[in-house]
Amino acid sequence: MSLGKRVLKRREAPLWLRCVLFAAGALCMGLAAAVAAQWVVTGSIGKEVWPWFSENPGYLLLTALLYGAVTALLGFMTGHLAVAGGIVGFLALGLSLVDYFKNAINGTPLELADFGLATQLGQVAGVAGDLTPPVDFWRAALALVLCVALLALLGRFTRLRGRARLTGGAAALALTVLLFTPFGAGLLGPVFGVDMYTRTAASVSHDRYGLTLSLWRDCFLQAMKGPEGYSQDYMRGVLDRIDELTADYGAEEPAVKPNVIMVLSESFYDLTRLPELSYERDPLENFHALEAESISGSFHSHYLGYGTGYIEMAMLEGVTGMDFNPGTNICFLSDESYSLLDSGVQAFVDRGYEAEMLHGYNDSLYNRTVTYPRMGFSDLLFSQDIQSLGFDWKGGVYGGYYMKDSYFFQAMLERMRAINERGKPAFLYGITMENHQPFDPEKFNYECQIGVESQTLSDENMAIVRVMLEGITRADQALGRLVEQLRQTEEPTILVFFGDHRPNLFMTDGDTVYTKLGLCPDNDTVNWTQEQINDLYSTDYLIWSNDPSLLKGQAGTRTDSSVTGLMPQLLELTGAGWTRWWALQDRIRRFSLTDTDLYFVDGEGKAYFSAAEAPLTDEERELIQLKRAVTYDAFYGKRYITGQMNEYVGQ
Numbered sequence: 001m002s003l004g005k006r007v008l009k010r011r012e013a014p015l016w017l018r019c020v021l022f023a024a025g026a027l028c029m030g031l032a033a034a035v036a037a038q039w040v041v042t043g044s045i046g047k048e049v050w051p052w053f054s055e056n057p058g059y060l061l062l063t064a065l066l067y068g069a070v071t072a073l074l075g076f077m078t079g080h081l082a083v084a085g086g087i088v089g090f091l092a093l094g095l096s097l098v099d100y101f102k103n104a105i106n107g108t109p110l111e112l113a114d115f116g117l118a119t120q121l122g123q124v125a126g127v128a129g130d131l132t133p134p135v136d137f138w139r140a141a142l143a144l145v146l147c148v149a150l151l152a153l154l155g156r157f158t159r160l161r162g163r164a165r166l167t168g169g170a171a172a173l174a175l176t177v178l179l180f181t182p183f184g185a186g187l188l189g190p191v192f193g194v195d196m197y198t199r200t201a202a203s204v205s206h207d208r209y210g211l212t213l214s215l216w217r218d219c220f221l222q223a224m225k226g227p228e229g230y231s232q233d234y235m236r237g238v239l240d241r242i243d244e245l246t247a248d249y250g251a252e253e254p255a256v257k258p259n260v261i262m263v264l265s266e267s268f269y270d271l272t273r274l275p276e277l278s279y280e281r282d283p284l285e286n287f288h289a290l291e292a293e294s295i296s297g298s299f300h301s302h303y304l305g306y307g308t309g310y311i312e313m314a315m316l317e318g319v320t321g322m323d324f325n326p327g328t329n330i331c332f333l334s335d336e337s338y339s340l341l342d343s344g345v346q347a348f349v350d351r352g353y354e355a356e357m358l359h360g361y362n363d364s365l366y367n368r369t370v371t372y373p374r375m376g377f378s379d380l381l382f383s384q385d386i387q388s389l390g391f392d393w394k395g396g397v398y399g400g401y402y403m404k405d406s407y408f409f410q411a412m413l414e415r416m417r418a419i420n421e422r423g424k425p426a427f428l429y430g431i432t433m434e435n436h437q438p439f440d441p442e443k444f445n446y447e448c449q450i451g452v453e454s455q456t457l458s459d460e461n462m463a464i465v466r467v468m469l470e471g472i473t474r475a476d477q478a479l480g481r482l483v484e485q486l487r488q489t490e491e492p493t494i495l496v497f498f499g500d501h502r503p504n505l506f507m508t509d510g511d512t513v514y515t516k517l518g519l520c521p522d523n524d525t526v527n528w529t530q531e532q533i534n535d536l537y538s539t540d541y542l543i544w545s546n547d548p549s550l551l552k553g554q555a556g557t558r559t560d561s562s563v564t565g566l567m568p569q570l571l572e573l574t575g576a577g578w579t580r581w582w583a584l585q586d587r588i589r590r591f592s593l594t595d596t597d598l599y600f601v602d603g604e605g606k607a608y609f610s611a612a613e614a615p616l617t618d619e620e621r622e623l624i625q626l627k628r629a630v631t632y633d634a635f636y637g638k639r640y641i642t643g644q645m646n647e648y649v650g651q
Contacts, residue, residue, distance in 0.1 A: 015164055022158040022168065025151055026075060029085040030068025032147045033092035034060060034212065036140040040096035041103075041211050043136050052210070058192035063212050067092060069176045076160070076169030082152035089144035092212070097137060099211050103523070108306065110211065111202035112218040112327025185220035197222045199326055201598040207526040218327040224636055227629045235640035238629045239580075242645075245623065246583035249649040254575030257351065257425040258492040258550055259416055262570075263482075264312065264431045265405070268475050268499030269539035271468065276517050280451035283473045286480030287497075290544055295554045295569070299541035300534070300562035300594045300601050305504025308431070309366025312500075314563040316343045316375055316429075318585045322595055323631040331366045333635075338374035340634045342646045344567035345376040347576045348427040354378060354419045356426070358386060358412055360403035360433035377429070386411045400443045400471070402433035405478035413485055420491055434478075435471035439505060444470045457516055461507040468505055468513075483544065492547040496570060498561075499539030525598065533599045534607035543569065550574075560605040565589035581645040584627055591620045 035049060042048035053060040067088055074084035099110035151158070160168055178184035189196040194209065194217055205214040227234065270284055271277075282288060290296075301311060302320065313330045314320045318341065321330060345355050356379045363369050363382045372380055381389075383403055391414045397407050412430050419426035441463040448466040450473055457465065479497060486493050505513040514520050520532045528536075541561055548555050552573060561569060568586035571578065578586070592611070594601035600611045608614045611624065634642045 015160075018158055018160055019164065019168065021154070022075065022081060022160060023072065025081050025154070025158050026072035026084070026172075027064060027068040029071045029081075029088060029147060029151065030066065031060075031064040032144060033067040033071075033088050034063040034210075036089065036144050037063075037092045037096040037212055038210050039140040039143075040093065040134070040137050041099050041109075043134065045136075056193070059194070059209055059213055062188070062192040062194065063210060066179055066212060066216060069172065069179050072172040073169070073176050075158075076165055076172050079159075079165070080155065081158045082148050082155060085144075085148045085151050089141075089148060093137065093141055093144065095215075096140075096211060097133060100134060100137070108304070108525075109202055109206035110215070111206075112215055113310075113321065113329040115329070180216075180219075182220050182223075185216070186222075189217065189220070196220065199597055201525070201596070203525045203598065207524060221326045224325045224632060226632045226637055227625070230629075230632070230637065232638070232640045235629065235633055235637075238626055238633075239641045239644055241622075242580055242584055242626055242630075243649075245587060245619075245626075246578070246580065246649055249578040249583040249586070252575060254351075256492055256547075256550070257353070258494050258545065258547065258574060259420070259426045260348065260353070260428070260494050260496070260570065260574065261412060261416065261426075261486075262429045262496040263409075263412075263479075263498070264308070264429075264500050265475050265479075265497060266308070266432045266434070266436045266500060267468075267503040268435065268472060269502045271472055274513070274517055275519075276454055276456045277465070278453050279469075283450050283469055284476045286476045286483070287540070287542065290479075290483060290542055291558075292556050293548070294542040294544040295551060295557055295559060296540070296542040297558040297560045298538045298605060299498045299566070300538050300560060300605070301499075301501045302537065302563055302594060302596050303501045304537050305437075305501060308500045309368070311563050312366070312431070313371070315566055316345055317341065318344065318564060318567065318581065319631060320564065320596065322597070323628070324635065326597075331371065335370055335374065337635060338371045340639070340642055341581050341630075342579055343375035344571060344582060345427060345429070347571060347579065347582065348574075349376040349378075351576050352424060353427040354422070354424045355429070356381065356415055356419070357429045357431075358408070358415065359383070359431040360386070360405075360408045361431075361436075381411070381415070389414055399434045399474060401438075402436055405432050405434045405475050406481060408432055408434075409478050409482040413482070416491075416493070425491075432475070435475050435503075437503060439464055439467040439471075439503060441467060443467050444474075449473055457513075458508070461513070461516065464505065464507060465513060468503055486546045489546060492545070492550060494543065494545045494550055494570070494573065496541070496543050496566065498541035498566065502536060502539055530599055530607040530609050534594075534601055534605075537594075537599070541566065543573070560593055560601075560603075562589070562593035562601070565593050578649045579646050580649060581630070583649050584623070584630070584645075588623050588627060591616060592624065595624070 038049045039045045071084045071088045074087055075081040078084055102108060102110050179188065186196050194213065196217065199221065205217060209217060272284060302314065303311060309331045319330060321328060324330065349355055355377045357372050357377045358381045361383055369380065387397060389411060391410065393407055393410055395404065395406055397403055408430065412428050416426045416428055444467060448470045450469060452465060452469055454462060486495060507513060507516055512523060514536055515522055520536060521527050525533060545551055550573060564585065568582060568589050571582055572586065591603040593603060593605065595611055600608045600614055602614050630645055633640055
């Protein structure tokens with residue numbers, strides 16, 4: 001043995017001690033990463049993190065073990081525990097920062113489904129506005145740097161070589177695999193007090209388990225199970241029962257095939273519902289006037305402040321997150337998934353319509369270029385495509401940061417005329433952008449057409465409110481111009497206009513306009529009543545026609561609708577035809593407007609925390625179970641009846 005090797009060996013601690021210190025160092029780094037992540041998320045290590053961990057030591061230990069196992073594995077792979085600690089600390093901080101930004105922008109925590117947008121992070125950030133890390137992020141980062149530095153200083157006491165490194169690496173790999181596989185998660189989760197079986201709203205899970213553990217839990221939550229006795233014979237029975245319950249849904253050819261224009265108006269809602277604000281004049285004068293000629297009411301969304309693509313998918317396809325395993329992003333399923341159960345759009349295409357989608361932004365978000373052609377749309381037109389149409393427009397293209405609604409609506413009219421000239425009725429689905437966040441005070445060059453006052457909000461916060469007011473005023477004015485042009489159109493046309501969700505309108509101190517005005521206690525939905533959730537997760541809609549007879553005597557009536565209820569309403573009005581799938585959807589929307597992990601809304605608009613709490617009849621509960629059997633069969637099962645669900649009733 002050389003002199004250098006003998007000196008090195010004398011300086012190193014005994015092997016058993018180095019092994020113990022290596023394991024302790026990895027676990028301590030895991031503990032530091034767990035604390036740092038929660039520190040960034042909650043904003044207070046003393047008032048939030050310490051009480052949470054002290055009340056839930058099992059959650060702390062399991063979170064530390066998750067980070068510690070990865071630290072140990074990387075430490076054996078790199079040969080340096082400090083390097084591994086730096087990587088894990090960076091990952092923990094990155095995860096917590098994304099969670100912080102999402103909460104700041106949308107008021108909702110990071111959840112597993114959001115990782116479907118990971119490849120589009122740059123585009124998401126581009127529409128989010130200013131993203132500045134909080135002070136606690138830098139404090140937590142400094143704390144982790146000190147921890148990594150300590151590991152580096154103690155490096156010779158944790159250095160392992162040869163057989164010890166290989167053996168330790170194998171043990172760390174086994175532990176990591178155990179922690180990050182369904183079997184191991186299902187085994188260890190309950191040991192530390194984590195419920196691995198009950199489906200829970202993301203906000204509730206985040207509040208209870210913390211950021212890291214809530215994401216880990218959703219990864220391994222018990223997968224979707226088929227109905228008891230699932231088989232070909234069972235599903236034939238389901239099909240027969242659906243036929244019994246939808247026997248009165250005929251398939252008659254309508255006398256008129258009206259054009260259909262569906263407009264998803266970004267962040268549109270009736271802000272005159274907000275208390276404590278007084279307006280110089282009605283900012284929604286066109287929308288309110290049209291209600292007397294329309295079917296209108298509350299539109300029950302599934303989101304607040306974000307989730308446009310998920311809303312579109314639920315509305316057009318008839319599926320929601322409840323139809324899939326927890327954490328599934330319904331915009332990023334396998335390509336074939338979007339052709340299994342025919343969309344509502346396909347019903348119009350089957351009747352001779354030409355379907356197009358128009359979006360006032362680019363094609364980067366929510367996988368639309370993949371999903372929409374499979375739903376029946378023959379053409380997709382995004383911002384650049386719309387601008388290249390070449391129609392005469394003197395009002396300018398952009399308003400604020402995005403395409404003007406007025407310009408966008410003119411494009412929709414041009415496309416409708418082009419399709420009609422080809423001898424076909426048009427089904428147009430448009431997504432506006434002018435009122436999209438961010439709501440910076442300078443967004444519309446400080447313009448606000450309508451004066452607004454408040455005895456509650458500060459001048460700084462009122463500057464943000466004025467941006468919201470200006471955006472919604474512009475949307476209303478564009479709606480008024482669109483309707484006036486449709487009144488002059490000879491072709492019978494139905495217009496569907498709705499807001500996808502409310503803006504989450506954050507004030508200067510981190511509260512929202514809704515907390516400031518007393519509509520909810522804080523930004524965390526865990527602390528909201530079901531009535532508060534239902535109120536703030538709703539917008540407004542109307543269905544209008546230039547031929548009142550197309551509304552079948554319902555003009556001037558109010559009825560609530562939802563992301564899963566609007567398409568059945570439209571199919572009923574137009575007589576486009578009912579497949580078994582959409583006839584089933586129509587039956588369900590009569591008593592269930594919203595059914596999510598967060599809340600349930602019945603057909604009358606009354607909210608409950610879950611469908612189990614709602615006073616539903618046996619038949620209504622049966623219909624819910626029938627739908628779940630159909631979606632399980634289509635997306636997870638053998639597809640025994642999937643094809644038959646796309647057959648038209650009465651044919």
